[in-house]
Amino acid sequence: MNEQSLTAFLIEKTLIVLAVFGGVMGVVALTTLVERRVAGFIQDRLGPNRVGPFGILQPMADGLKNFLKEETLPATSAKPYFLLGPILSLAPALVTFAVVPFAAPLPTPWGVVEMIVADVPIGILYILALSSLGVYGVVLGGWASNNKFSFLGALRASAQMVSYEVALGLSIVVVLMMAGNVTLTEMIWQQQQLGFWYAFPLSLAFILFVVSAFAETNRLPFDMPEAESELVGGFHTEYSGMKYAMYPMGEYAHMLTSSALMATLFFGGWDIPFWDGDNAFLHDGVWISGFAADGTPVAAQLAWWKTLLTFCVFAAKTYFFVLVYIWVRWTVPRFRYDQIMQLGWKVMLPTALVYILVVAATILTLDQLGVPYGFGFGLVLTVVSAICTAIFLFVVDRGRILSGSSYGSRERFRSEAIAAGREAVTVYRD
Amino acid sequence: MPPSVKVVRRPDGEGTSYLRATLKGMALTFKHLVNPNKVTVRYPEERFELSPRWRGTHRMEVHADGRPKCVACGLCPTVCPANCIRLVGGEDDQGNRYPIVYEIDEFRCIFCGMCQEVCPVEAIHVGVHYENAEYTRDRFVYDLDRLMEQDHPSALLWDPSDPRSE
Numbered sequence: 361m362n363e364q365s366l367t368a369f370l371i372e373k374t375l376i377v378l379a380v381f382g383g384v385m386g387v388v389a390l391t392t393l394v395e396r397r398v399a400g401f402i403q404d405r406l407g408p409n410r411v412g413p414f415g416i417l418q419p420m421a422d423g424l425k426n427f428l429k430e431e432t433l434p435a436t437s438a439k440p441y442f443l444l445g446p447i448l449s450l451a452p453a454l455v456t457f458a459v460v461p462f463a464a465p466l467p468t469p470w471g472v473v474e475m476i477v478a479d480v481p482i483g484i485l486y487i488l489a490l491s492s493l494g495v496y497g498v499v500l501g502g503w504a505s506n507n508k509f510s511f512l513g514a515l516r517a518s519a520q521m522v523s524y525e526v527a528l529g530l531s532i533v534v535v536l537m538m539a540g541n542v543t544l545t546e547m548i549w550q551q552q553q554l555g556f557w558y559a560f561p562l563s564l565a566f567i568l569f570v571v572s573a574f575a576e577t578n579r580l581p582f583d584m585p586e587a588e589s590e591l592v593g594g595f596h597t598e599y600s601g602m603k604y605a606m607y608p609m610g611e612y613a614h615m616l617t618s619s620a621l622m623a624t625l626f627f628g629g630w631d632i633p634f635w636d637g638d639n640a641f642l643h644d645g646v647w648i649s650g651f652a653a654d655g656t657p658v659a660a661q662l663a664w665w666k667t668l669l670t671f672c673v674f675a676a677k678t679y680f681f682v683l684v685y686i687w688v689r690w691t692v693p694r695f696r697y698d699q700i701m702q703l704g705w706k707v708m709l710p711t712a713l714v715y716i717l718v719v720a721a722t723i724l725t726l727d728q729l730g731v732p733y734g735f736g737f738g739l740v741l742t743v744v745s746a747i748c749t750a751i752f753l754f755v756v757d758r759g760r761i762l763s764g765s766s767y768g769s770r771e772r773f774r775s776e777a778i779a780a781g782r783e784a785v786t787v788y789r790d
Numbered sequence: 791m792p793p794s795v796k797v798v799r800r801p802d803g804e805g806t807s808y809l810r811a812t813l814k815g816m817a818l819t820f821k822h823l824v825n826p827n828k829v830t831v832r833y834p835e836e837r838f839e840l841s842p843r844w845r846g847t848h849r850m851e852v853h854a855d856g857r858p859k860c861v862a863c864g865l866c867p868t869v870c871p872a873n874c875i876r877l878v879g880g881e882d883d884q885g886n887r888y889p890i891v892y893e894i895d896e897f898r899c900i901f902c903g904m905c906q907e908v909c910p911v912e913a914i915h916v917g918v919h920y921e922n923a924e925y926t927r928d929r930f931v932y933d934l935d936r937l938m939e940q941d942h943p944s945a946l947l948w949d950p951s952d953p954r955s956e
Contacts, residue, residue: 402819406830691819692812757809777798 372473380477384457387679388612389419395612395686402690422605429601437598438504445501446599446606452493453613459483460620461545463630463671464640465647467662472647475630475667476545483543484536487621488529491576494614495521498578498585501607502595513594516697517578517585523704524575524582530712531568534719535625538562538741548629549641553650554738557633559626561741564715564749566626568708573618575704577611580689584697619681620674627677630670637661638670711752718748842946845901846919848894848932849940851912858938859913862887866905866914874898875905892934896922907947915944 393408393415400407409415433439463475480486495518502514535558536542539550551557559566575582586594593599596607623629632638639649640660649660695703722744731737831838840846851859862879878891903916919942924930 398823400830401823401825401828404822404825404827404829406828406832409832687816687819687823691815753809780798781796 368470373477376473376475376477380457380462381454384454384613384616387616388609389423391612391616391682391686392422392608393418394683395689398683398686399690402687426602426605431601431603432598434505434507434598436506438506441500441504442598443603445497445504445595446603446610447497448500449494449497449610450606450613452490452497453610453617456487456490456617457613457620459486459544460617460624461548461629462620462674463667464638465642465662466664466667472662474545474642475671479543479545481543483541483545483547484532485542488525488532491528491614491617492521492525494576494610497607497610498595501599502585505595505598507598509591509593510595510597513585513587513591513597516587517595520575520578520582520584520700520704523701524572524708527568527704527708527712528572528576530709530716531565531572532625533712533716534562534565537716537720537723544624544629545641547625548631549639550733551628552631552636552639552641554733555735556738556742557626557628557631561738561745562626562719563742563745564711564752565719565745566622567749567752568712568715569626570622571703572708573622574685574688575700577614577618577685579611579615579685581692581695582700583694584700587694589694615682615685616678619685620678622681623674623677629677630674632670632673638666707756715748718744840918840920842918842943843948844918844920845903845916845945846942847896847917847922847940848899848905848937849915849917849942849944850892850934850937851915851944852938858889858892858934859911860889860892861911861913862889862892863910865908865910869904869908871902871904872898872900889934892937894932894937896930896932897927903945903947906945917942918945919943 396418397407397409397415407415408418411417411421433442458477459480461474461476461479466473466475498517498521499514502510502512502517505511535547538554538558538561539547541547541550547558554561578585584594586596588594591597596604599607630638636650640647640662641649643657646657647660647662648657650658652658719741722741726737726740731740853859862877864877864879867873867875867877874895874897876891876893876895877889879887880890881887901916906915909915914937917940919940922930
């Protein structure tokens with residue numbers, strides 16, 4: 361990139377920005393439809409399928425409807441903040457995508473183009489900083505509405521987001537220790553070098569990250585801020601029209617971004633499994649695909665079809681997690697507020713801290729023993745993490761994973777209940 | 791002594807497994823996700839099959855020469871519990887009684903089907919039909935011509951010897 365002229369740089373980045381922005385917004389629109397159709401299918405319905413083939417134009421119809429609707433502005437609201445809320449909710453989710461690499465570099469006649477908006481050297485820190493900003497949209501919107509339900513939603517949102525931000529950050533710390541760097545391009549490269557996607561050697565971190573990401577995006581079972589059965593609409597009760605639509609859009613963009621992060625941090629990003637031909641990394645200004653046995657770098661064979669293929673792999677991985685988000689939403693009921701706080705502070709936080717210690721100790725031991733960063737290294741960590749994960753799940757589920765809720769205990773519960781009922785009846789007769 | 795409250799202990803603490811239950815739930819929803827038998831009826835293209843005893847909007851049976859079968863006996867307005875039938879009877883030169891005005895207010899009608907049961911000449915029927923949308927409310931008062939025009943099938947009466955219509 362150093363030899364590029366400013367004009368070429370601007371043109372290149374403008375094109376990529378437009379492509380990423382358009383792509384993300386397109387996928388967000390599509391996801392609103394996918395959510396409704398998957399919800400329908402799970403409930404043995406068909407979902408919206410009338411507008412266009414398979415209902416593909418439904419998001420456009422929804423958008424049009426939202427534009428035509430009346431925009432209410434509550435008289436008692438704090439107007440600047442009320443208007444700022446939806447923007448602050450949508451923008452950070454979109455901007456976060458800038459540091460996610462979405463394909464292998466593309467060779468063009470004018471030089472190699474990296475498939476990323478901005479490969480900033482602070483990668484993960486940038487993501488953490490911006491995703492924390494997302495809570496301001498919810499809190500400002502809820503508070504500025506001057507409505508008690510909105511206010512309660514905003515309160516819950518801030519408490520929940522602060523709680524899970526900690527676990528989210530700590531689960532990423534483990535990944536940083538493994539990769540030894542904070543840029544996402546380097547993380548993908550390190551996963552390619554390790555021969556393992558980090559979901560295996562860092563399985564517990566992956567679980568913690570997924571749970572925290574669900575809480576961060578306010579998706580069920582963590583949709584406390586919205587909680588339509590208790591708080592009307594939660595923080596967006598007073599919003600209507602396009603201002604309202606920006607909140608769900610922000611939510612879906614957030615979902616997409618955190619799915620892309622799950623794919624990048626734990627599933628190798630655009631890496632194609634069991635194939636080294638797609639590996640590419642900018643090492644001392646040269647694109648390399650790996651190191652030979654004597655440590656000399658091997659030049660990468662870049663090709664447009666490899667870029668296309670890796671992009672498809674990245675899209676598939678990312679959208680898989682989006683589908684998991686939707687699938688979980690239509691399965692699990694909402695947590696109670698105290699349960700969320702308990703899970704966040706009493707379970708996730710200590711687990712993440714202990715897990716960091718364990719992984720750090722393992723990595724240090726392996727380094728001291730001189731184990732090279734490769735298959736063996738990954739294997740040892742996989743075993744260690746598998747043990748940690750098993751212990752974690754066993755403790756969280758109070759040892760019921762293997763035995764389940766046994767018939768005996770259920771019987772005992774029933775007989776106790778019957779006895780209690782009989783006692784109450786006797787007392788009443790007396 | 792005041793009645794005491796029945797206290798039932800929650801089954802938490804030892805009797806439940808949240809992870810297993812969640813995974814079971816996920817498996818269940820996935821089963822429904824891929825289940826090809828959906829309950830949705832794609833309405834304009836597909837329709838429900840109505841029971842032959844379905845009681846919908848009325849129709850008037852017609853003689854071969856186009857006259858209504860109704861003899862204006864006045865039984866149906868008498869029996870109608872919703873009082874939605876307006877009948878003014880008349881007599882022609884041969885002394886045959888016929889309805890001059892026969893109107894049914896389908897908004898007042900409760901579709902009990904008693905008019906059909908009581909009719910001695912099997913003239914008025916409730917019909918196997920449900921698509922009744924109109925642009926104005928007054929279109930729901932069906933006059934005699936309208937009732938004679940209806941071409942949907944008439945509802946079957948309940949037969950005590952075949953209580954389930956088999």
